[in-house]
Amino acid sequence: MHRVADRRIKIAAARADFLRFGHAETQSVPGLVAASWQRSFSAGVDAVSSQAAFHSDLDLTGRLMRCSEPVIARLSDEMAQMPLSIVLTDYRARILSRSETDKTIGTLLDEVSLAPGFNYAEASVGTNGIGTVLESGQPLYIVGPEHFLEHLQPFACAGSPIRDPLTGRVEGVLDISCLSEDASPLMHSLVRSAAHEIERNLLVDRSQRQQALFEAYVRVDARTRGAVMAIGGTVVMGNAVAQSLFAPDEQWTIHEHARYLMISPGQPIDQIELSSGKIVQIRGKRVVVGPDVAGIVVVVDIKSEPVLVTGQERPAAADLTVTQPIPAAAESAILSDASSLLGKRASSSLVAAFDVGAALLVLGEAGGGKVSLLAELYRHVVPAGRTVVHCADDVNDHGLGNQLEDERSTASIQPTLYVFRNIDRLTPAAVAELDAFLRERATSGRPRDGVAVTVSQPDLHADLLAARPYTRLLHHFETSVTVAPLRHRIDDLPDIVTRVLARRAGLRPATVSAGAMRVISRYPWPGNIRQLEQALDTALLTRPVGAIQAEDLPAYCHGGAPRLLSALEAGERDLIVGALHKAAGNRMRAAESLGIARSSLYRKLKSFGITVTES
Known part of the structure; x- marks a missing residue:
């Protein structure tokens, strides 16, 4: 007992020296703790005044919570006689739950x-049994003066990382905390054992998803000859x-379209044309496990195949639907600007609707270029026409009456496409005004005038269920077209980048290198074309002329994280990418310059989806 007290006194003295001089004799301090003190100091953590930040965007219904709850409940029952707390955090050190045995x-x-x-997180509150576990990637036992913050000195905590058994990714931390006088080294083994049990639950949970997908696949395959x-x-x-x-490239196209159908609203049924000219119908069934979609099983039927006609391959006429002819100029623009299946389909559908004067409902994620695409294609279909865009916020604030009166005088001699952006944001009064305009338009007899409205696709589905005001307008529209997000139109990226760069660079000779x-x-581009424009603007600031290089792009472009990052995470990612560029891709030198362990750097690279190529 005396040896434990003496050891803590020595650690407390070493910590005091470290805070005073920036360095200290650390023979009595565990190496991981000493390294954590240095990282905390370098991150600017104030040992007296730093406080934990609060976040409200927590995932309280995900796999980690689901797989941890029974383990934490059992542990709480077994440790009911000890005054302690059991804490679960996510991989960003944000506390998801806390269960204590004593008030x-x-x-x-x-x-x-x-x-x-x-x-x-260690960068916010210094050395502790959660953030330091994430930084080191291993279980730790932090007691009293080993904490960097003054107000954490009375506590002892044992934490262990929780890893996904298949991916190896750290999903969170399980921590047991108590007062220092109640601490026991057994807490260390106890929390490790509980964390391993949660990991087994994660494995079972993931296996259930894959098993459900496999079983659905076997059932469909057994009753289908195709x-x-x-x-x-x-x-x-x-x-x-x-x-x-199907050839490998055809299979890849079907797989990617099936992923798109899996996350899209409505029935997962569609007909697409493959690069070989085959027309196939895809009929899918989503596989749901709990609240999540585990995957999709699809049956693919060939509806028509290319036939040789005068030395060229063309789709057979049978089974194809004849639509309105597309004007030559518009068709040329569509084929040159859209290489992806979904891009071509959206463009063709919009042109066909313009050609017959159909009122359009255009769906798609924010920043996907819906309004720009409408304006461009309308100009091809109606060369003498113009596009007038009304934003929901302007209509809400100023109404439609005065704006439409001014526009109609010009519209009397010039065909016009009226575009109402984000109608899901309209107030009831604005909805009533737009409803009156659409009724008048339907009886005005102006066949070359057009009207289109845009809605965020996820919002549409949710709002229909909630009966939001704008749903009163939907009966006015004959056709709906979905503009797919940029991540599902990768084949269009070279053309889109070229056009955006030409518009942003002006007369400057700017290009994009292969790298x-x-x-x-x-990069998945969660902000779609709007985010791509911002990224190229940043690159042009770095390299005003010449070929834009990979390092000229914003740091987030080098990550493939399947989620939007917080401001703090984005800043951390940018520092890592900058350090890697300076180190020519050498992970060891980058970790040294950042003051973190290589294991911590590897974990962050995986979390942010950063790929590294050494020079």
């Missing part, structure tokens, strides 16, 4: 903000018929 310990932990929603494929996460399956009927285009093609 007193709960009150004390509230005073230091060790509570749901607060972030205990091509059957299953797609979910990293799993792709296909029967012998699918392998024999930069590879980075652009790998």
